[in-house]
Amino acid sequence: MVKNPPVINRLAILGIGLIGSSVSRAARQYGAAARVVAYDTDGDRLARALALGAIDDAAASLEDAVTDADMVVMCAPVGAMGAIARQAAPAMRAGAILSDVGSTKTSVVADVLPVLHQGVHFIPAHPVAGTEKSGPENGFATLFDGRWCILTPPEGADTAAVDLCAAFWRALGSNVDVMTPEHHDTVLAITSHLPHLISYTIVGTVMDLEEHHHWEVFKYAAGGFRDFSRLAGSDPVMWRDVFLNNRDAVLEMLGRFTEDLQALQRAIRWGDAEKLEALFTRTRDARRQIIEARQA
Numbered sequence: 001m002v003k004n005p006p007v008i009n010r011l012a013i014l015g016i017g018l019i020g021s022s023v024s025r026a027a028r029q030y031g032a033a034a035r036v037v038a039y040d041t042d043g044d045r046l047a048r049a050l051a052l053g054a055i056d057d058a059a060a061s062l063e064d065a066v067t068d069a070d071m072v073v074m075c076a077p078v079g080a081m082g083a084i085a086r087q088a089a090p091a092m093r094a095g096a097i098l099s100d101v102g103s104t105k106t107s108v109v110a111d112v113l114p115v116l117h118q119g120v121h122f123i124p125a126h127p128v129a130g131t132e133k134s135g136p137e138n139g140f141a142t143l144f145d146g147r148w149c150i151l152t153p154p155e156g157a158d159t160a161a162v163d164l165c166a167a168f169w170r171a172l173g174s175n176v177d178v179m180t181p182e183h184h185d186t187v188l189a190i191t192s193h194l195p196h197l198i199s200y201t202i203v204g205t206v207m208d209l210e211e212h213h214h215w216e217v218f219k220y221a222a223g224g225f226r227d228f229s230r231l232a233g234s235d236p237v238m239w240r241d242v243f244l245n246n247r248d249a250v251l252e253m254l255g256r257f258t259e260d261l262q263a264l265q266r267a268i269r270w271g272d273a274e275k276l277e278a279l280f281t282r283t284r285d286a287r288r289q290i291i292e293a294r295q296a
């Protein structure tokens, strides 16, 4: 079999947790990058990533990681992206690509664009794939296979840099879409951010029940509560930053959701069987369509 040449020669990952280590593992396994160097403010995590064989080199400083890199991918919580870019950009070579994997895009673009240096191309990205786990031991190479990666290049972005970033994500197995940061944040508010908020809320509600009640919930949590609460096990810092950085879109979707929930509350109170059955029939059809679209 003829092996394609690497899309990126030297790749630097800043933040080697679940996503950073998955990008690194995939890039190395699929030959998308010739060499992967990583830096993390948490020295233990960086050492673990190296010991696990998830990266080629562990850098002693952020500057060491990004010097000579062809592409730098920021894989830290979204609230940290601006400060990381401010430190990384001056140490990067002209022509190199700075990217990220953040779950929100408008605030990341607003934080990073003003601190860029001449000749560094900023191409934001969001792989819409993940799990409720964190840390380098939980990353895996196939995480992005068949999943979407959304690019939100700023107006006037270098087209060659956008194409290279898209080629990189395709080499990791992803399908690539391009949209504005604002559109991205609206869509993700309902498909990803609201489900997490609801899961955090329902687990919180259970915790606030009297002790014997909440222990009963844990004891009898079979399919329903267990499936529904999975997202509530996600990283607190990552999700704190998501909600602080996509405030408007999340509040808009939460408003709609709350109205719909109140309408259901009313239907239950008034014994409106028709309304309940009609909604549950529509949602069952929608769920089937979602699953079929995923399998197509």
Ligand SMILES: NC(=O)c1ccc[n+]([C@@H]2O[C@H](COP(=O)([O-])OP(=O)(O)OC[C@H]3O[C@@H](n4cnc5c(N)ncnc54)[C@H](O)[C@@H]3O)[C@@H](O)[C@H]2O)c1
Binding pocket: 014, 015, 016, 017, 018, 019, 020, 039, 040, 041, 042, 045, 075, 076, 077, 078, 080, 084, 101, 102, 103, 104, 126, 127, 128, 129, 130, 131, 132, 133, 134, 135, 136, 235, 238, 242
């Ligand atoms: N978890 C998911 O399902 C998922 C999916 C897609 C995108 N994302 C995005 O990916 C990013 C990382 O999430 P994760 O799940 O890998 O989190 P994680 O907690 O597993 O890893 C984050 C890593 O960033 C490091 N870090 C924090 N500040 C840093 C800094 N200033 N410089 C260098 N390293 C720093 C942390 O020490 C940690 O190792 C977030 O922006 C998140 O929104 C997450």
Ligand SMILES: O=C(O)C(=O)C[C@]1(C(=O)O)C=C[C@@H](O)C=C1
Binding pocket: 102, 103, 127, 128, 129, 130, 131, 132, 191, 192, 193, 231, 234
């Ligand atoms: O499947 C999960 O556990 C996830 O949380 C993954 C998920 C999502 O909500 O779909 C979470 C955040 C991301 O930015 C992208 C993917």
